[in-house]
Amino acid sequence: MAGQSRFRPFAGAGLRARITMTFGMGALLVSLLLVGTTAVLIRRNLLDQREQVVAERVSVNAGLVADKIGRPEVDAQTLFGSLATAGKPSVLVWDTDSGEYLPFSVDTRLGATSLPKALTRRVLRERRSSVMRYEQRGEVLLAVGVPISGQDGGYFEVNQLADIDRSLSNLTIPLFAAVAITTGIGAALGWYASKRVLRPLADISEVATDIAEGRLDARLAYSEWADDPDLAPIVASFNGMVSEMQARIDRDARFASDVSHELRSPLTTFNASVEVLRNARDDLPERAQLALDLLGSDLERFTQLVEDLLEISRFDAGAVRLEIDDVAIVETVRMAVHTLSPTPIPVEADPELEGLIILCDKRRLVRVLANFLDNAAKYADGATRVLVEHATTAHDDGDEPGERTVRIIVEDAGPGVVEAEREKIFDRFNRGGQGGSRGRDLGVGLGLALAAEHARLQGGSVWVEGRSDGASGSWFVLELPVVEASEPSEGEVFLDEVTAEHMALQIPAEEGTAS
Amino acid sequence: MGTRILSVEDDERIRTAVKLALEDEGWTVEEATDGESAIAAWSRTPADVVLIDIMLPGIDGFEVCRQIRRQSDVPIIMVTARADTHDVVAGLEAGADDYLTKPFAPKELSARIRALLRRTRSVEPGTPRMTFGDLEIIPQEGVVTMSGTDLHLTKTEFRLLIELASSPGRVFSREALLERVWGHGYFGDGRLVDVHIRRLRTKVEQDPANPRHVVTVRGLGYKLQQ
Secondary structure: OHHHHOOOOOEOEOHHHHHHHHHHHHHHHHHHHHHHHHHHHHHHHHHHHHHHHHHHHHHHHHHHHHHHOOOOOOOHHHHHHOOOOOOEEEEEEEEOOOOEEEEEEOOOOOOHHHOOHHHHHHHHHOOOOEEEEEEEOOEEEEEEEEEOOOOOEEEEEEEEOHHHHHHHHHHHHHHHHHHHHHHHHHHHHHHHHHHHHHHHHHHHHHHHHHHHOOOOOOOOOHHHHOOOOOOHHHHHHHHHHHHHHHHHHHHHHHHHHHHHHHHHHHHHHHHHHHHHHHHOHHHOOHHHHHHHHHHHHHHHHHHHHHHHHHHHHHHHOOOOOOOEEEEEHHHHHHHHHHHHOOOOOOEEEOHHHOOOEEEEEHHHHHHHHHHHHHHHHHHOOOEEEEEEEEEEOOOOOOOOOOOEEEEEEEEEOOOOOOHHHOOHHHOOOOOHHHOOOOOOOOOOOOHHHHHHHHHHHOOOEEEEEEOOOOOOOEEEEEEEEOOEOOOOOOOOOOHHHOOHHHHHHOOOOOOOOOO | OOOEEEEEOOOHHHHHHHHHHHHHOOOEEEEEOOHHHHHHHHHHOOOOEEEEEOOOOOOOHHHHHHHHHHHOOOOEEEEEOOOOHHHHHHHHHOOOOEEEEOOOOHHHHHHHHHHHHHOOOOOOOOOOOEEEOOEEEEHHHOEEEEOOEEOOOOHHHHHHHHHHHHOOOOOEEHHHHHHHHHOOOOOOOHHHHHHHHHHHHHHHOOOOOOOOOEEEEOOOEEEEOO
16 A cells, blocks of 8 residues: 555654654755855855965065075075065075075975975976965965066965864854754744644544534534635535535434334324223134234234334434433332332342442433343243442553442343353344244343443443352343442533423434424 | 313324223213314313323424413323433423323323322321421312412322422432322333422422422432421
């Protein structure tokens, strides 16, 4: 894939940091290049200027020297002392007696004898004024030579150039400061530019969060980006996608609502009519009575199936709403078990939990419990006891203390659920080992799937396990997080405090807009 | 003359089937197909119980309920095809005493009707009058007064208050109240109690937002105090 081979500098850092670093690096490279070029140009310029100045002065000095050279009363000291020079002057004059050039100089180290041969040859033999830059003992020197008119000799000056390098090195600090400042400005520009680049991304992320939380009418403000040719299409297509999604969800909800209405209405008629027939059952012939019984029991089952299907489709459509309330957990379980079960079932609660009030959806809690009890009654000759226990979920990552939970456990003494089936029985239309065999009044296999949804919706879970005492039977467990009821805070609404405004906020999302 | 039930339902098949089932219980059923004719029928001959489907053409079930409630404290049962909070609470707010979700078992409907018919203002003879601050309950006469003025409570509100007053200071869970007032023999819908408590408060409390008599015990239920 193209994306994998793409060059990504500073991979691992955030997008914004990467953009900033790239801008900073760019600014650094450009300013270094500029500073380097500037330094080289300045140096060359300074040297050229110096050469010119020196050359002019040397030709003047050579004229002065030409007049005085050769006079016996003039020694090198006085000769050179009268000259206006910043360099080290020296003279080479042809001596016919010895047949060689005699050097006159004050500073022997930078005097005529140390001059490069190429320079002396050009001046003395070829009789040409010359300038030469050379290095001696690590020092850059500028030597200028002029032939002395009327004599076989030449006047030379050696100039030290260290001052030029000194001024250049003085320039270094401000130049590198400029590099640093430019780099900083570049990075700041990158930071600013990345902010502009990332703003639409931040907006998109915000809107996506809103949508995920169910506010499907959230959109990016197109008008803000409309005049940006790069971003406008992205914003438009994002909004388009969300609208399309919303339309689809609305369509699904409307369909579910229509289906719901279309199914509920005839079922109401069926139920009432079958009841009328039942009331007159004794007047019917025996065969008709049998048919009526079949009709009656299957109608009950079908009604339950429709209720469950409608409920589970509301879960699928995301159209369910929690009704969080203060729930005295032990008390509620006791009361529910007492009310739901025709035969008394003991409820054993952890004494620590007595009086604990948690926030949860009581109706859903009771639905799950009812389903477990119902399940036990159908498959295991009824529940043997109900336990309310305190637990702490284990955290995968180390020392962090787990979440406090309560477990409501419905115990039975039935055949139990084999290991392989324990997860599957919470799937839709799966009835454990008996899947497929459709005995009388055995439900339709949506109950446990619904129980799982009811639990999941409020942050809990359901599962089945073997009895801890090793006896035959199962533990059906509902685990709910302990969210302790505190003083009502903002956003928390208790059912007995539902106000008219709050009701207006609760859009009938459950079944859309049936009419 | 027997018990008369006014059934307001626009679906002819449901209406007929329900009528047949209710007639089997020995009740007389009068039918109305929409809101206007329901109100007209009610004005002609008041019934003992009114059954209203929420989704009606024209005037909806909520409005029919409100209009009848304005004239009378007759027991009203709302029938809805939607079990969500909005419809249920709105129906109860409009003045309904109870509600049923389609598809309902006719046995359930007749049980609810019977419970409503039993819910009268009569109390055991000899129940003394009770005072809770400015609130006075005279059970024998079915009268509740606040600072000497008569309060118009529906039968359900009256029964709810009497139940709470039977043991002042004791906390009644929603389930206990559902069983005692509504006669629901199963784990019923707490919203029924919550909405009626709220309606009761608007009548018996000086400041319904900060109730002094009918107070909530968080996580447990309600109690009546001085």
